[in-house]
Amino acid sequence: SQQGEEDPQALSIQEGENATMNCSYKTSINNLQWYRQNSGRGLVHLILIRSNEREKHSGRLRVTLDTSKKSSSLLITASRAADTASYFCATEANGNQFYFGTGTSLTVIP
């Protein structure tokens, strides 16, 4: 299976701190995406990084991709209570299937 695995499974931080979560996968990919899921808004796309990119920024989000290690990290800076959610990485290899990991549950304490 190419399913991504997020690490840690759960993370609890104080508001204002940075949150880092990691994703590992097993086979070659075209791109890797991060999604957020919370009860209020369902699954929402955050950022996409292509296999030939190493780092990408979007607002308070920073994503890195290391294809040699088959891993990615998502950094959320200056966290807010509203960032409380589950975060999933999804890998795409053939334009058809996306493999989602089991997610990291982030709790930001006000």
Next chain:
Amino acid sequence: GAGVSQSPSNKVTEKGKDVELRCDPISGHTALYWYRQSLGQGLEFLIYFQGNSAPDKSGLPSDRFSAERTGGSVSTLTIQRTQQEDSAVYLCASSPGQFDTSYNEQFFGPGTRLTVL
């Protein structure tokens, strides 16, 4: 429409009954995906439609599961003879297209929560 819609939002059924779940993708999106998410778990890929091509059914867990996409738009996921292990949230997503992976951002619907008693 403004986004992907799914119906019903909740479905409670008895073991052995058939259920149909509906997905209305974003207008113009050629790709449509169905996923299943069990409580506290990640997303399990079920099936993928791209335009008029034959669907990728490799994720369907058994022959009790089937899906159709009529006219390249609305999709229906059918589960026959439901079992308790089918209880999950069924998510539908659509995407603009396949040919450039930069367009492969998926837009998810709110899901259908299926409970099989």
